[in-house]
Amino acid sequence: AQTVTQSQPEMSVQEAETVTLSCTYDTSESDYYLFWYKQPPSRQMILVIRQEAYKQQNATENRFSVNFQKAAKSFSLKISDSQLGDAAMYFCAYLYNNNDMRFGAGTRLTVKP
Amino acid sequence: DSGVTQTPKHLITATGQRVTLRCSPRSGDLSVYWYQQSLDQGLQFLIQYYNGEERAKGNILERFSAQQFPDLHSELNLSSLELGDSALYFCASSVAGLGVYEQYFGPGTRLTVT
Numbered sequence: 001a002q003t004v005t006q007s008q009p010e011m012s013v014q015e016a017e018t019v020t021l022s023c024t025y026d027t028s029e030s031d032y033y034l035f036w037y038k039q040p041p042s043r044q045m046i047l048v049i050r051q052e053a054y055k056q057q058n059a060t061e062n063r064f065s066v067n068f069q070k071a072a073k074s075f076s077l078k079i080s081d082s083q084l085g086d087a088a089m090y091f092c093a094y095l096y097n098n099n100d101m102r103f104g105a106g107t108r109l110t111v112k113p
Numbered sequence: 114d115s116g117v118t119q120t121p122k123h124l125i126t127a128t129g130q131r132v133t134l135r136c137s138p139r140s141g142d143l144s145v146y147w148y149q150q151s152l153d154q155g156l157q158f159l160i161q162y163y164n165g166e167e168r169a170k171g172n173i174l175e176r177f178s179a180q181q182f183p184d185l186h187s188e189l190n191l192s193s194l195e196l197g198d199s200a201l202y203f204c205a206s207s208v209a210g211l212g213v214y215e216q217y218f219g220p221g222t223r224l225t226v227t
Contacts, residue, residue: 033215035215037218042220043201043220043221043223044115044218044220044221045203045205045218045221046115046218047215047216047217047218050215091156095216099146099158099161099168099169099171100158100161100169100171101146101148101158101216102158103155103156103157105155106155
């Protein structure tokens with residue numbers, strides 16, 4: 001069974017600094033997708049970034065980038081130039097065959113001014 | 114705004130009752146997914162519909178059922194409610210049932226069972 005583990009329940013970062021959130025997953029599949037979702041206090045789930053497992057190049061979306069290590073089954077999220085609006089719960093998610101997306105337990109990110 | 118709408122935003126009901134949650138997917142999306150987010154279970158996939166047909170089932174209880182209508186909106190029916198069913202229920206939609214496409218989430222319905 002596919003499982004997703006986020007080992008950091010809480011993280012904090014100073015405004016304008018860089019922070020990395022960790023995620024590992026377990027799967028026997030070779031073709032799958034990984035996502036990072038952000039859940040601010042409004043509780044809305046917002047897609048931050050996605051990574052296709054068949055792509056070697058790490059995905060980047062503005063200040064957000066991932067470090068995808070397929071052999072190690074690791075998928076970390078780096079947030080550069082952190083802003084107060086980045087404060088939220090961040091969920092790592094695994095998706096195979098377009099159904100049954102598995103989420104990690106989440107990491108609560110605090111941004112200090 | 115993801116384009117996915119859910120009603121109602123909040124729902125308070127008593128144990129043993131039945132409720133219906135409604136979801137309208139983004140324009141053009143054929144797949145609808147339902148998720149439950151609770152404090153003890155985290156985010157869990159419940160069920161997926163694609164173009165009116167059930168495509169995949171996750172950790173959905175037998176007391177829960179869903180359907181997707183010809184206009185592609187979906188309803189999640191929760192019956193014989195228990196205190197433990199209190200949670201945030203999300204609907205998400207994506208373009209298609211095959212392949213992999215990112216899912217866009219609605220704002221959620223917060224269900225409180227008293």
